[in-house]
Amino acid sequence: MFDLYRPGTSFLHRAPAGGKVLALAVLGTLTFLTDDIRIIAAGLAVALLLYPTCGLTLKNAWAQIRPTLWILIAIFIAQVIFNTWQLGVFVVARFGLLLLLAGLLTLTTRASDMIDGIERGLPFLRLLGVNPAKVSLALSLALRFIPVLAQITKDVREAQRVRGLENSVIALAIPLFVRTLRMSDDIADAIEARGYRP
Amino acid sequence: MTLTTRDIVMIALFAALTAALGLFPPITLPIAGGVPITAQSMGCMLAGALAGAKRGGLALALFALLVAIGLPLMAGGRGGFGLFLTPSGGFIIGFAAAAFVIGWLFARHSGEVPLVTSIIYIAIGGIGVVYLFGIPWWAYTAEQSIAIVAGKCTVFLPGDSIKVVLAALIARGVRRAYPGL
DSSP states (O other), X not given: OOSOXXXXXXXXXXXXXXXXXXXXXXHHHHHHHOOOHHHHHHHXXXXXXXXXXXXXXXXXXXXXXXXXXXXXXXXXXXXXXXXOHHHHHHHHHHHXXXXXXXXXXXXXXOHHHHHHHHHHHGGGGGGGTOXXXXXXXXXXXXXXXXXXXXXXXXXXXXXXXXXXXXXXXXXXXXXXXXXXXXXXHHHHHHHHHTTOOO | OOOOHHHHHHHHHHHHHHHHHHHSOOOOOOOGGGOOOOSTTHHHHHIIIIIHHHHHHHHHHHHHHHHHTTOOOBTTTBOSGGGGXXXXXXXXXXXXXXXXXXXXXXXXXXXXXXXXXXXXXXXXXXXXXXXXXXXXXXXXXXTOOHHHHHHHHGGGHHHHHHHHHHHHHHHHHHHHHOTTO
């Protein structure tokens, strides 16, 4: 799997995926209910401590923040200009905390465990008139399709390079879509031919 | 709501396509702010224009679910539930709504949608609806006023306009080459 999971045996690694998602949702909501920077700072300290506790490095923690760094900087500057620098620090610290907490979930939970957890939680969908088996099929198919699409993209790109069209987005996209749509029709037929009736 | 096997496969396909568009080498245009323009938001435009309201909307909802469970599918390899709590969150939700709206607008025509009309439709969904969700959530999470955030988003508009036109051209080409959609 190409997920962000980092193998380990810590208590967070062993905790059930559903419980971790729930905990993150609760903690995430709580950070929006407080306006006390001290609570956020304490949260940040705990989250940072949890990284080494769970066999992760501080580099892993930084990797959670880095992709959003420019947004954080932009938000901070805007807060300093339009409000106060204190509010800027608070908002940025809250983001940092949320990213670190979510990173803990992502790094200690296999995507496959997460999907299993979701599938176990799906039966409630029946009450809404949604068939959980269909959701589950769509999830697994999408995961399978991503590497396939990367391969088809590579093939089409090579074919178009031969024609000198490698810089044309449209010459790349149209055959890519036609190929994948044809493939998806075949897959649907194959699934039905095997008697799948969700 | 009934979904055939073909519907489910197409939902999965367009969710995966949106994910793959994030892996695509970004169409790097040197624009203000140094924000790279990625092909990802074209996912919702194409899902709506090609798969229709129901399948397109569900495909992007599935994409949001995949991001939420921690797959690094957002452009730049970002993923995880935390993204929904950052300014990006509104945009991810907005993608699904946009795909639905675009699909609904396209379904109002029986034959081929004229190019200019389809550009307008895709712009309504891919720019209008996406920012309708994206801006308020960004403003709320960053504790900034809606006006300031909206001003910042104008940086993305040139790139978005290019993507809208590209999506319209691609959608037209695909519909012509594959009429069975």
